[in-house]
Amino acid sequence: MALMPADSVAEARLGSLQGWVQPVLAVIGPDLYGDSIETRQRSTSFGFVAVLCMVAAIALLLVVEGHGAGRRGDAAMAMLWFWSGVVLLVVPISLRVAWPQVARGERFFLLFLLVEALFYYKVVHSPTSFVGHDEFLHWIAAADLMTAHKLFLSNPLLQVGPSYLALEIVTAAIADLSGLSIFAAGTLLLAVLKGTFITALFLFYEKISGSARIAAIGCLVYMSCSTFVLFESMFSYESLGLVFCALIFSIEAASQHLVGAPRLRAVGLIVLLLSALALTHHLSAAYAVIYLGAVAVFEALRRDNPLRSETKYTAFVAIFAIALPLIWMEIRGTHIVNYLGPVVEEGVKNLLGKFHHLFADRPVISDASAPAQPFGMRAITLFAILFTAVGLATGFFRSLALAAPRGDRTGRLAIKDVLGRRWRESRLVFLALLAFGFPISVAFRLSIGGWEIGNRMGTLAFFGVGVVVAVGVVHYWQRRSPQSWRNIVPALALSIIVLGGVTSASLNPIQGRYKVGADEQSIEPMGIETALWTKRWLGPGNRFTSDRINRLLLAGYGRQDARVAVADGVDAGRIFRAEQLDSDAYWALANGPIDFLLIDLRLSTALPVLGFYFEPWEPRSAAPLSAEALLKFDGIEGITRIYDNGFIVIYDVRGLHGHS
Amino acid sequence: MGIHSNKDLSAACAWATAMVAVVAVTDSTLLRTILGGPMVLLISGHVVLRAFGVRSTSLPEHLAYAVGASLATGIAGGLVLNALDILTPLGWAAWFWIVTVGASLLTTIRHEDSDLPSWPRPTGLRLWHGITFAIAVLITTGAYALAVRDEADQQQFKYVEFWMLPPVNAGTDRLTIGVRNAEPKTERFNLEVTLSGRPFAIFRSLTLAPGDTWTREIPVPVQSTAQKAEARLYRQDDNRLYRSVSALVPGT
Numbered sequence: 001m002a003l004m005p006a007d008s009v010a011e012a013r014l015g016s017l018q019g020w021v022q023p024v025l026a027v028i029g030p031d032l033y034g035d036s037i038e039t040r041q042r043s044t045s046f047g048f049v050a051v052l053c054m055v056a057a058i059a060l061l062l063v064v065e066g067h068g069a070g071r072r073g074d075a076a077m078a079m080l081w082f083w084s085g086v087v088l089l090v091v092p093i094s095l096r097v098a099w100p101q102v103a104r105g106e107r108f109f110l111l112f113l114l115v116e117a118l119f120y121y122k123v124v125h126s127p128t129s130f131v132g133h134d135e136f137l138h139w140i141a142a143a144d145l146m147t148a149h150k151l152f153l154s155n156p157l158l159q160v161g162p163s164y165l166a167l168e169i170v171t172a173a174i175a176d177l178s179g180l181s182i183f184a185a186g187t188l189l190l191a192v193l194k195g196t197f198i199t200a201l202f203l204f205y206e207k208i209s210g211s212a213r214i215a216a217i218g219c220l221v222y223m224s225c226s227t228f229v230l231f232e233s234m235f236s237y238e239s240l241g242l243v244f245c246a247l248i249f250s251i252e253a254a255s256q257h258l259v260g261a262p263r264l265r266a267v268g269l270i271v272l273l274l275s276a277l278a279l280t281h282h283l284s285a286a287y288a289v290i291y292l293g294a295v296a297v298f299e300a301l302r303r304d305n306p307l308r309s310e311t312k313y314t315a316f317v318a319i320f321a322i323a324l325p326l327i328w329m330e331i332r333g334t335h336i337v338n339y340l341g342p343v344v345e346e347g348v349k350n351l352l353g354k355f356h357h358l359f360a361d362r363p364v365i366s367d368a369s370a371p372a373q374p375f376g377m378r379a380i381t382l383f384a385i386l387f388t389a390v391g392l393a394t395g396f397f398r399s400l401a402l403a404a405p406r407g408d409r410t411g412r413l414a415i416k417d418v419l420g421r422r423w424r425e426s427r428l429v430f431l432a433l434l435a436f437g438f439p440i441s442v443a444f445r446l447s448i449g450g451w452e453i454g455n456r457m458g459t460l461a462f463f464g465v466g467v468v469v470a471v472g473v474v475h476y477w478q479r480r481s482p483q484s485w486r487n488i489v490p491a492l493a494l495s496i497i498v499l500g501g502v503t504s505a506s507l508n509p510i511q512g513r514y515k516v517g518a519d520e521q522s523i524e525p526m527g528i529e530t531a532l533w534t535k536r537w538l539g540p541g542n543r544f545t546s547d548r549i550n551r552l553l554l555a556g557y558g559r560q561d562a563r564v565a566v567a568d569g570v571d572a573g574r575i576f577r578a579e580q581l582d583s584d585a586y587w588a589l590a591n592g593p594i595d596f597l598l599i600d601l602r603l604s605t606a607l608p609v610l611g612f613y614f615e616p617w618e619p620r621s622a623a624p625l626s627a628e629a630l631l632k633f634d635g636i637e638g639i640t641r642i643y644d645n646g647f648i649v650i651y652d653v654r655g656l657h658g659h660s
Numbered sequence: 661m662g663i664h665s666n667k668d669l670s671a672a673c674a675w676a677t678a679m680v681a682v683v684a685v686t687d688s689t690l691l692r693t694i695l696g697g698p699m700v701l702l703i704s705g706h707v708v709l710r711a712f713g714v715r716s717t718s719l720p721e722h723l724a725y726a727v728g729a730s731l732a733t734g735i736a737g738g739l740v741l742n743a744l745d746i747l748t749p750l751g752w753a754a755w756f757w758i759v760t761v762g763a764s765l766l767t768t769i770r771h772e773d774s775d776l777p778s779w780p781r782p783t784g785l786r787l788w789h790g791i792t793f794a795i796a797v798l799i800t801t802g803a804y805a806l807a808v809r810d811e812a813d814q815q816q817f818k819y820v821e822f823w824m825l826p827p828v829n830a831g832t833d834r835l836t837i838g839v840r841n842a843e844p845k846t847e848r849f850n851l852e853v854t855l856s857g858r859p860f861a862i863f864r865s866l867t868l869a870p871g872d873t874w875t876r877e878i879p880v881p882v883q884s885t886a887q888k889a890e891a892r893l894y895r896q897d898d899n900r901l902y903r904s905v906s907a908l909v910p911g912t
Binding site: 063128203647655 | 683687689695708709712717720723724735736739742745749797800806813823826836
């Protein structure tokens with residue numbers, strides 16, 4: 001065997017490495033292969049639109065049938081009907097939207113159809129009432145507003161609620177003027193908000209990318225955000241806040257080429273919307289601060305800026321975005337850090353803990369109380385994450401190249417321009433960097449404590465993810481004059497990405513039997529009837545405490561003053577979980593404001609699905625609560641059991657106060 | 661080609677005036693929804709955009725901005741009406757009327773050219789497209805009705821509610837006792853009431869069909885010290901104790 005010289009070996013290795021690296025660079029590289037197919041004038045195919053409307057209607061009927069079967073306890077049929085409906089709803093429309101040769105108007109209409117169909121999908125889960133935890137909080141606030149004809153009433157279940165009442169104000173306006181119920185008025189409002197959001201997002205992406213096709217695909221990708229399908233369709237302040245954000249981003253992007261009075265008018269409209277946003281939702285206002293602040297910074301950094309006034313305008317808007325929420329918080333005396341701080345702290349702690357276990361030389365302690373999803377749902381979510389990651393990898397440098405100054409300099413030269421702070425579109429550069437929030441948000445979602453942070457991060461990060469993946473699809477996967485597989489495969493992958501938005505939105509989206517500690521799956525007619533009983537026989541406004549679900553029902557349906565704490569520093573959970581009523585608990589009941597305790601004995605039948613019975617911060621239980629612990633109030637002098645239906649018991653503790 | 665006229669402003673003012681009239685004189689939900697919904701969600705924003713002089717390049721863009729401006733107008737209205745203590749239906753109607761008429765006047769005085777984006781003309785739309793769309797709407801509406809029916813039919817738990825309210829809730833010197841049958845079949849009960857452990861009242865053979873409620877107010881003697889009243893519900897079939905509730909009768 002002949003010996004090879006060392007430099008030959010090195011050369012051979014380098015050659016092999018280059019042979020390996022070149023295809024990878026070609027995949028992620030900045031070369032733009034797409035053309036301006038979408039800019040060619042095409043007419044809408046009404047045939048496709050009509051057929052897809054019919055398909056969506058049939059799909060929604062299947063979803064409703066799935067819920068019906070779930071309510072009847074037929075889990076197998078429920079799964080079959082429901083998921084058939086979801087696939088039939090998402091896949092055909094996504095395929096058509098992502099298809100290269102489709103008219104702009106048709107893409108836009110189909111996106112609108114899909115987003116409203118997904119909203120319908122959310123509403124038919126509970127077609128006559130709100131069932132989400134946060135929905136109850138805002139429903140109660142809206143009902144209080146309409147009853148008292150006053151704003152800023154205290155909300156014991158949402159401390160910051162009185163400072164962010166915009167959703168309730170608009171809902172009250174619709175309900176007062178129309179005579180509709182709060183549920184009907186809120187649902188009408190949300191339907192309009194969903195349509196407005198997707199319109200604003202489409203226009204935003206179109207303005208910064210110059211392509212309706214990229215805009216439409218970007219909107220599809222945004223729908224895969226875990227908060228889009230359910231969380232941002234809820235009767236909750238972020239649903240309105242996010243719409244304001246999308247509108248502000250869209251108007252700001254559209255106004256960048258205006259000068260003089262038209263520009264000032266656009267800025268005036270942005271300031272109006274920023275003012276409304278400041279009163280709507282703290283976190284959405286923070287999204288606007290991050291985005292507008294970053295755009296201002298990138299404009300300031302940008303070299304060869306032909307319009308230096310652009311820097312001044314973006315800085316001016318960013319100052320308003322920062323100042324208005326701060327002024328509102330100052331006026332209201334809201335301490336948002338106290339509200340959000342513990343959530344962020346817990347999330348970061350959990351994430352660090354995960355990494356610590358991952359790299360430590362000891363077994364990973366699995367979180368026993370982590371709620372589980374069916375395998376199929378988890379598989380779709382994982383594939384959606386995988387495809388999104390691939391889309392990001394192929395779209396990141398291409399997005400930067402797209403943001404570079406147009407001219408002869410393409411490919412790596414375009415990236416060199418961007419690195420030299422020469423770009424055409426600051427917004428696109430920032431969104432490309434923002435897409436890095438996606439893997440971080442996924443990492444946060446791996447732990448229960450960090451799940452909420454990951455979710456909220458995703459909402460902002462997906463503004464970047466959407467456009468970056470869309471650029472990857474158009475400029476790498478589909479390319480110019482696409483072959484048939486390049487039409488079908490990326491479109492199918494996008495369908496799965498959108499399906500991932502449905503599967504990652506909730507643990508189990510199908511209506512079914514009552515479950516313990518499962519938020520909307522714990523709300524059923526008997527609990528509602530009991531809450532209504534309290535309003536009818538005790539009157540509204542009594543001070544109650546109970547578990548997380550019954551508190552919502554008492555406050556919502558019963559119009560009671562439902563409280564988390566029995567007395568200062570003593571949560572209801574501590575009193576309910578204890579086997580005996582010790583002297584501290586007795587003292588809290590005797591001297592605290594609570595008049596009634598509502599005990600749900602069903603809590604003793606299972607561990608809570610979400611991991612907690614009363615509040616997220618309570619210690620995780622290894623076994624269900626005992627019925628004896630829950631019924632320990634029997635026989636205590638001064639406490640009487642005034643209501644019993646075999647599952648739910650109400651105790652009157654006013655005798656301890658010496659009032660009754 | 662845009663639309664150059666102020667007819668839209670005249671129409672918005674007429675709409676706002678009609679809405680005020682309807683809110684003032686009728687409780688018709690349909691009429692009020694038809695007039696009030698678009699006012700809160702679109703029309704007020706449209707006139708505000710006109711007053712601002714913000715131009716848009718397409719109809720979806722104009723509609724999206726108009727919705728945003730309407731929402732902001734509504735939020736501002738909430739603050740103003742709250743300050744004036746008239747957060748009522750008529751207060752809302754007045755607010756939107758003032759905004760609509762005021763913004764329209766401002767636009768007219770400033771001689772703002774509307775230049776609204778034109779409505780797109782659909783080409784290639786056939787009858788069968790319309791019929792298919794109508795059928796899709798019917799299916800979706802029917803599916804919603806089905807969902808409402810399924811929800812109304814859901815009754816996982818079967819139960820009987822039993823309660824006793826103390827004088828502080830039932831009325832001076834009396835207790836209220838109630839039974840409601842939420843079982844799917846007729847139930848028969850015997851009911852026994854004691855006061856400080858002594859028999860006080862008995863009700864036999866209470867027959868309750870599904871959904872029926874039985875209530876009774878019982879006068880109680882008030883003594884110098886508090887007394888504990890207890891009520892026990894027995895199933896007539898086996899005479900076993902089924903439920904028990906209690907209440908305090910305060911002393912003088």
